Amino acid sequence: MPKDSGIGASSKRREDVRFLTGAGNYTDDINVHGQAYVHFLRSDIAHGRIKSVDTSAAEAMPGVVRVFTGKDFEGVGGMPCGWEVTDKHGAPMQEPPHPILAQGKVRHVGDPIAAIVADSLEQARDAAEAIDLDIEELPAVIDMKAAAQDDATLVHDDLKNNICYDWQLGETDDAKVDEVFANAAHVTTLDLVNNRLVANPMEPRVAVGEYKRGTDEYTLFTTSQNPHVIRLLMCAFVLGLPEHKVRVVAPDVGGGFGTKIFHYAEEAFCTFAAKACGRPVKWTSSRSEAFMSDAHGRDHVSKIELALDADNNFIGLRTNTYANLGAYLSTFSSSVPTWLHGTLMAGNYKTPVIQVNVKAMFTNTVPVDAYRGAGRPEATFQLERVVDKAARELGLDPIALRRQNFVTQFPYDTPVALTYDTGDYNGTMDKLEAAADLAGFAARKAESEANGKLRGLGINCYIEACGIAPSNIVGMLGARAGLYDAATVRVNATGSISVMVGAHSHGQGHETAFPQVVADMIGIDESMIEIVHGDTSKIPFGMGTYGSRSLAVCGSAMVKATEKVIEKAKKIAAHLLEASEADIELKDGQFSVAGTDKSVAWGDVTLTAYVPHNYPLEVEPGLEETAFYDPANFTFPAGAYACEVEVDPDTGQVSIEKFTAADDFGNIINPMIVDGQVHGGIGQGIGQALLENCAYDENGQLLSASYMDYAMPRADDVPFYGVDHSSQTPCTHNPLGVKGCGEAGAIGSPPAVVNAVLDALNSGGKAVDHIDMPVSPSRVWAAMNS
Amino acid sequence: MYSFDFEKPSTVADAVAALGAEDAQALGGGQTLIPTLKQRLAAPSKLVSLSGIAEMQGVCVEDDGSLSIGGATTHATVAREAAATYPALAALAGQIGDPAVRNRGTIGGSVANNDPAACYPAGVLGSAATIVTNTRQIAADAFFEGMFTTALEEGEIITSIRFPVPQVASYQKFLQPASRFALVGVYLARFADGVRVTVTGASEDGVFRWSEAEEALNKEFRPDALMDLRINPANMIADLHGSKAYRAHLVSVMTKRAVEACM
Numbered sequence A: 001m002p003k004d005s006g007i008g009a010s011s012k013r014r015e016d017v018r019f020l021t022g023a024g025n026y027t028d029d030i031n032v033h034g035q036a037y038v039h040f041l042r043s044d045i046a047h048g049r050i051k052s053v054d055t056s057a058a059e060a061m062p063g064v065v066r067v068f069t070g071k072d073f074e075g076v077g078g079m080p081c082g083w084e085v086t087d088k089h090g091a092p093m094q095e096p097p098h099p100i101l102a103q104g105k106v107r108h109v110g111d112p113i114a115a116i117v118a119d120s121l122e123q124a125r126d127a128a129e130a131i132d133l134d135i136e137e138l139p140a141v142i143d144m145k146a147a148a149q150d151d152a153t154l155v156h157d158d159l160k161n162n163i164c165y166d167w168q169l170g171e172t173d174d175a176k177v178d179e180v181f182a183n184a185a186h187v188t189t190l191d192l193v194n195n196r197l198v199a200n201p202m203e204p205r206v207a208v209g210e211y212k213r214g215t216d217e218y219t220l221f222t223t224s225q226n227p228h229v230i231r232l233l234m235c236a237f238v239l240g241l242p243e244h245k246v247r248v249v250a251p252d253v254g255g256g257f258g259t260k261i262f263h264y265a266e267e268a269f270c271t272f273a274a275k276a277c278g279r280p281v282k283w284t285s286s287r288s289e290a291f292m293s294d295a296h297g298r299d300h301v302s303k304i305e306l307a308l309d310a311d312n313n314f315i316g317l318r319t320n321t322y323a324n325l326g327a328y329l330s331t332f333s334s335s336v337p338t339w340l341h342g343t344l345m346a347g348n349y350k351t352p353v354i355q356v357n358v359k360a361m362f363t364n365t366v367p368v369d370a371y372r373g374a375g376r377p378e379a380t381f382q383l384e385r386v387v388d389k390a391a392r393e394l395g396l397d398p399i400a401l402r403r404q405n406f407v408t409q410f411p412y413d414t415p416v417a418l419t420y421d422t423g424d425y426n427g428t429m430d431k432l433e434a435a436a437d438l439a440g441f442a443a444r445k446a447e448s449e450a451n452g453k454l455r456g457l458g459i460n461c462y463i464e465a466c467g468i469a470p471s472n473i474v475g476m477l478g479a480r481a482g483l484y485d486a487a488t489v490r491v492n493a494t495g496s497i498s499v500m501v502g503a504h505s506h507g508q509g510h511e512t513a514f515p516q517v518v519a520d521m522i523g524i525d526e527s528m529i530e531i532v533h534g535d536t537s538k539i540p541f542g543m544g545t546y547g548s549r550s551l552a553v554c555g556s557a558m559v560k561a562t563e564k565v566i567e568k569a570k571k572i573a574a575h576l577l578e579a580s581e582a583d584i585e586l587k588d589g590q591f592s593v594a595g596t597d598k599s600v601a602w603g604d605v606t607l608t609a610y611v612p613h614n615y616p617l618e619v620e621p622g623l624e625e626t627a628f629y630d631p632a633n634f635t636f637p638a639g640a641y642a643c644e645v646e647v648d649p650d651t652g653q654v655s656i657e658k659f660t661a662a663d664d665f666g667n668i669i670n671p672m673i674v675d676g677q678v679h680g681g682i683g684q685g686i687g688q689a690l691l692e693n694c695a696y697d698e699n700g701q702l703l704s705a706s707y708m709d710y711a712m713p714r715a716d717d718v719p720f721y722g723v724d725h726s727s728q729t730p731c732t733h734n735p736l737g738v739k740g741c742g743e744a745g746a747i748g749s750p751p752a753v754v755n756a757v758l759d760a761l762n763s764g765g766k767a768v769d770h771i772d773m774p775v776s777p778s779r780v781w782a783a784m785n786s
Numbered sequence B: 001m002y003s004f005d006f007e008k009p010s011t012v013a014d015a016v017a018a019l020g021a022e023d024a025q026a027l028g029g030g031q032t033l034i035p036t037l038k039q040r041l042a043a044p045s046k047l048v049s050l051s052g053i054a055e056m057q058g059v060c061v062e063d064d065g066s067l068s069i070g071g072a073t074t075h076a077t078v079a080r081e082a083a084a085t086y087p088a089l090a091a092l093a094g095q096i097g098d099p100a101v102r103n104r105g106t107i108g109g110s111v112a113n114n115d116p117a118a119c120y121p122a123g124v125l126g127s128a129a130t131i132v133t134n135t136r137q138i139a140a141d142a143f144f145e146g147m148f149t150t151a152l153e154e155g156e157i158i159t160s161i162r163f164p165v166p167q168v169a170s171y172q173k174f175l176q177p178a179s180r181f182a183l184v185g186v187y188l189a190r191f192a193d194g195v196r197v198t199v200t201g202a203s204e205d206g207v208f209r210w211s212e213a214e215e216a217l218n219k220e221f222r223p224d225a226l227m228d229l230r231i232n233p234a235n236m237i238a239d240l241h242g243s244k245a246y247r248a249h250l251v252s253v254m255t256k257r258a259v260e261a262c263m
Ligand SMILES: Cc1cc2nc3c(=O)[nH]c(=O)nc-3n(C[C@H](O)[C@H](O)[C@H](O)COP(=O)(O)OP(=O)(O)OC[C@H]3O[C@@H](n4cnc5c(N)ncnc54)[C@H](O)[C@@H]3O)c2cc1C
Pocket: B025, B026, B027, B028, B029, B030, B031, B032, B033, B034, B050, B071, B072, B095, B096, B097, B098, B101, B104, B105, B106, B107, B108, B109, B110, B112, B113, B115, B117, B118, B119, B120, B156, B157, B158, B159, B179, B180, B181, B182
């Protein structure tokens, strides 16, 4: 029986009422009295040496408050990187400076050179046109393999080369790996590209900086997934401000997908300029600006080799990846191709020997950082493509080959640093086979063929490490931050509850799902509970939302804080009921004395906490508790996906006819929200697989700089999804047994789509090994005709 | 955008007068022009809106049976009102952009702009239509002069376009995945005196007639007539979305599909 409230109920998303009726409060809705506007003059070349920036004419233009250049920021810090990766020789990564405004050189199209603050945005833009730039153009470093050559032009003159780090994980003994491959019965090799993406949240980035001279206090309103992290980075590393004097507010945020985790120069600029100009300063990114200033995602070029023995067991895996970091290190960029990618190379399989090699490259492109899945999609894509290719080469059923190699004993220590706590990959695959009606595929294929279309079936498994993460472990791996989270449960006198959480909701539905948990624990109606998030002046210090961590980490903190509240409330109830605390039970919002009919309601207890006339003297008045929670391990959601495509052999057009996802997310709080998260993730994965392509030409000009050339998935590009999450092995180490579902779809779908297209082409008589994403009509046609 | 003056006349004569000002520019539905202004890629001194001119609005059938469409008629209106008399043209209008674009964008704006990937130029040239301006009538064959260039003079306004209605016609549009303009679009119209085949999206020179296909189909109007016909890829557009060879291939496929749709 589906529940109609509490844990397990598909409660309707309460936040949608305001979003869908135009009553949301996004950062661009915030206007501060007297605000000025900033326009950033951005580089239109990829690489150049700044000879001079003459702002004198611009400063004299009507409405101009002040013009800033890199010189104005010589005394302050640059944009920090939050993760130090150690290379395979034990040396720290090369970490070049990242100034707020360009100093000395411009390094990508979109690099900000000057910032013009004016009474109106149009005046600021007029003044930008009056700035006289003298920039000597330098050769652009675009291709990663060329960038790694000894004689390559340097993106950063002070570094020894363009390689940020040369990193390795897994088996360190090359000879041992060579031996495994030499002794293999079969080796499958694949070269592939994980295409660069632009996240494109519906809401572009916005920042409003405000400074109050009377109290020496700053406020930054910004489109962020983690306001406390922004405050810490900006105060401690960039501007040198005392944290208690700075408030960061991230109100309603219209999608993030990772790209709003990072601390961006525009945020620090608006905060700095608000004081420097004596006026609030607002920046609203245009869509064109977003294409060249939001951190991009993915962009790996990889070679993967899989060794199998004569019985088709996976015996070795080796990868060599070039990962593009762009021109500067964005906040978490260095962790993505390493600890979020290499650690996932075991996938769902018990391959005993794995070696992952990653060269991270500086190029004259927009910085690259985490995008929905962050590293895990890149790992899954390589692995699941090579497994699929191996099955084809060996004439094996791709499902049987996967099943044969699944990890089946838990906990399982992978050769790449993780311990999977629980899972049931065969069980999840069973669910997929049923939900996707794989038995009916042959008939559907015959029907497609009768209509002149090729039909293919693509299978894919994934595992992800979510709920990031145990602070002590990530600290050892180079993180410069902890990754716990926090919640304060504030019970009001009349029994309603405000829960202040460190997680940030920007589409995930926390405002609905989190109250379901607290309501269940106390036995009161969900509507009595409200979530407060996104304002450092209101919430405890939390790390924000990314890596499918909100429920697993922040939700756990909320459970702990609620437990503390209940414990205290029981003391008060015991006093009111003149019973022993140990005999008090809480059920359906009533405290009762076990074995009697004596009870007192939740509301009476909460009122007593704040009007403590008849009250236990040893207990403090009030009812408010905070808990911080640091997880013991990652969580490991896993799943199996099936995609069916039709390919038009005349044009190469691919259409997705059927897509089924079987996921194991552990326990589920709100199935409808989980469905929605999976749908959205698959939609983005299909976007990557079929449509999206952030492309540069050899001069570093962005070819896909607007929606005229950057293809986002639209409703009619995707099918109705079949989603099954009845395979549930609860996480073993967090109180809710939850694993996280936000990234799964984006991780699991791209290889499923590409595997399906290749199955279609091969079953149509073409021997096509691989097509790089996006698998666009022109690429499919070219592959069919090569 | 840069600032500009704005006028909204109610007659063609007033519009022509207003356009006499230096650097004045006509504004149709603004679906091309407004984004251009927002990016500061154009700086007209004055915009003269054509949307308040009653004589440039609507779809009607002339005495000779041809269809006359006012220059300021929106794509949505054409999709609706031409459906009975000229279904292929109505279907073309109905495939342009999205509902917002179709409710604002106009036939005059599209044809005057002559984007190499736009749909209307293929329909206008394929129908051997006549472009009527405030000063003259221009045959479609003499109107389109290459991408983004037409026979229009400075300040000249397309007041209407007259379409002879063919026996049968079809527009086959293969979508560019991002913009959903035509990666390749083929318009085929069969008149009593012959077949016209026009191609948009494919060529560096903008919309063009594929005369070899016309000849082949005039001999024999069936899909197989095109079997051995290939178009030379040399002048085709090559970009992120397709090579020259791919576009050339699509021209054949879309033409064949257009013939099939007309059978
Ligand atoms: C999201 C989007 C998707 C689109 N998809 C498609 C598509 O699939 N296929 C397609 O063909 N087009 C597409 N378009 C373009 C659309 O059809 C435009 O409406 C059209 O190109 C311009 O028409 P307009 O009335 O908006 O003209 P405007 O933008 O107002 O003007 C364009 C130019 O024409 C001039 N002009 C306007 N009216 C006249 C006139 N009567 N006489 C002389 N000159 C005039 C203007 O001065 C200007 O130079 C799309 C546009 C958008 C924004």
